[in-house]
Amino acid sequence: MKRIYVVGTADTKGEELDYLAAQIAALGAAPVRVDVGTTPAGIAVEISAAEVARHGADTTQAELASGDRGRAVAAMADAFSRFITTRNDIAGIIGIGGGGGTSIVTAGMRELPLGLPKTMVSTLASGDVSPYVGVSDIIMVPSITDLAGLNRISRVVLSNAAQAIAGMAAKPARIEDGRPAIGLTMFGVTTPCVTAISEQLRDRYDCLVFHATGTGGRTMEKLADSGMLDGVIDITTTEICDLLFGGVLAAGEDRLDAIARTRLPYVGSAGALDMVNFWAPETVPVRYRERLFYQHNSNVTLMRTTANECCQIGQWIGRKLSACEGPVHFLIPEKGVSALDIEGGAFFDPEADAALFDAIETSLKPAPNRRIERLPLHINDPEFAQAAVAAFLAIAKQ
Template identity: 55%
Template sequence: MSTVYVVGTCDTKGSELRYLRDCIRDAGCRAILVDVSVSDLQRATTDVDIQPAEVARFHPELQNSEEIKDRGKAVAAMSQALVAFIRSRNDVEGIIGAGGSGGTALVAPAMRALPIGAPKVLVSTVASGNVAPYVGPTDISMMYSVTDVSGLNRISRVVLANAAHSVAGMVLNRVDAAEDDRPAIGLTMFGVTTPCVQAVTRELEKSFDCLVFHATGTGGQSFEKLADSGLLAAGIDVTTTEVCDYLVGGVFPCTADRFGAFARTGLPYVGSCGALDMVNFGAIETVPIEFRGRRLHVHNPQVTLMRTTSDECNRIGEWIGERLNLCTGPVRFLIPELGVSAIDAPGQPFCDPEADEALFSALERTLRRTDKRQVTRAGLHINDRRFAELLVSNFQEVLREH
């Protein structure tokens, strides 16, 4: 029988969670109710499959009864424990939770720990606002509770039943991604590197399922999430621009773990300098005061680009090189000497050979070359068809090595 985990704090949301569990069982799935309450770890909750103490055992701090006197610390620790608990289970075919801001923050990290494609539904009082901190780079479905998750009423019964039936439907009718027998590869793209990525995709799509990710911070995280989840055979990371926003302060940053999935998995990796000439901000009036005197370019009414300086490019090149040095699998990093984006070319607003050279030199200086790890300059623009061909040939090379 397909199994769905129902997770939440039964001390405050018990009736709602049990209602979810019963709806899921009526839909034809096995439902396991996991209580992650932190009010009293020694108390055994009735009509619950997994007690709070069992989850708490996955985090050493929660073994100290003094720690749970501070609710904020206890919730954070229980959230970490839940992540470890969920990862330890081999029968999680779907997961659902319900709660307010605290319960949402507690349960969401465990959902994010599951692979892409595993059904995840979270009924929350905060689901009509900014859900990015909860969803992250994963496929969590968030449903606004409308009323507070505080008892069953004519509204909450309908909303919770819809959520329960949605997760049950996903579990019972799951589509197998493996039906496409082509290996999946991930590619990163921005508007200013689109010609390059499209050319690479055209060359490879007959043999590979090409998954293109928009390099907007979350896009890069999703790219690496799939690599960590074992759903990618390799990565062609054309557009590493999120590093600029991370180091300089733009609105589309990566995290400190950028390139980490390839370091952990050893998957074949081909990368380039796509859009490392720019930092992203919102509308022109939102650009921070300290950057107003910089070279700015209005990409569209909602996006303003700022040209990276030589000093910033040096720092960006060093950071990328240091991260790639951690990769154990085959790595090829290609440098397009004639420009890293559509607007980094002679006559274009971000053409700056000095800044580009600072970037390229930092990459070459920092990245430690080995038989598996190489950095190569090409006297081409990133959107030149011949550069795409070079990416493809290096991709084929790292696949052979792998």
């Protein structure tokens, strides 16, 4: 039987955990209370903190007994993230917590598949929740008052959260589209290309387009790792620029690693590798103040990558793709990599582009399943989109 996991620190949030579990049970669902506290529980639970901790690293018990709260919280977060992936009876998961509890519970939630209902009632939910949500689909609910005993506000918040998680668990979403799914990456400056590719493939594939904002690329690769994608058309690899040169829309160091792990058919390109993203002009690091910029809007400032930076970007991409054993086809648009990198455009720089393309070519280790193709086209030319579609259909058959 599938159950709803109700997770929190039973040493400090026992009253709230009991109340939340009771609300879920009253709705006809089956709650199971999980303690992730670092000191003895104040209520009875179905799954103890000791059981959770047993799934941690060899040092977990020592960290929990260290007397250092930060080390104990980190150890329990690691243990819970390992524990939760061993469970096969989760219909949904709901957590409650302050700073420590939110860190512990969401660490486990992020390990669960996308689509499985996840709700976190937190004192931190009205601030920047990106460290807790990551690229998962966790629903963050502000607790309004602190979780320090029940009151007229917290009862309402917890009751509403119980109804939300029970409803989602009772009627899980169904994916009825029978087409295989592919992930595509897009930026405003590569929109014509990616839109054309999607239109040409939509009859055969469910095209999931991700905005290449750092989070977009990480989300796409999480789906790849989760077995929810059948291929990737990574036209817009711009997140790598921000990673290497301090931009605000950076990929993680593991960008492209999911392609290597899953061996999915991969068509890539150099979309928007001519730019690093910053917020408003005053946020640009001092070391870059004399560079070439384009004001995308009042809150986004784009910086043109230099030939030297493009060389580093190309080497990074070549090294990553050399680790891929699945089919890889990388397309180089010789007439420009974005809407700004075009003759007469603000970022048109053939020398920088040449450095980028040469670095990719020389860094990618030759293999029968890895191919680089230069095209005398701009990335937004209709013919480039057609070439990307043809390349993907060819390797998808392998």
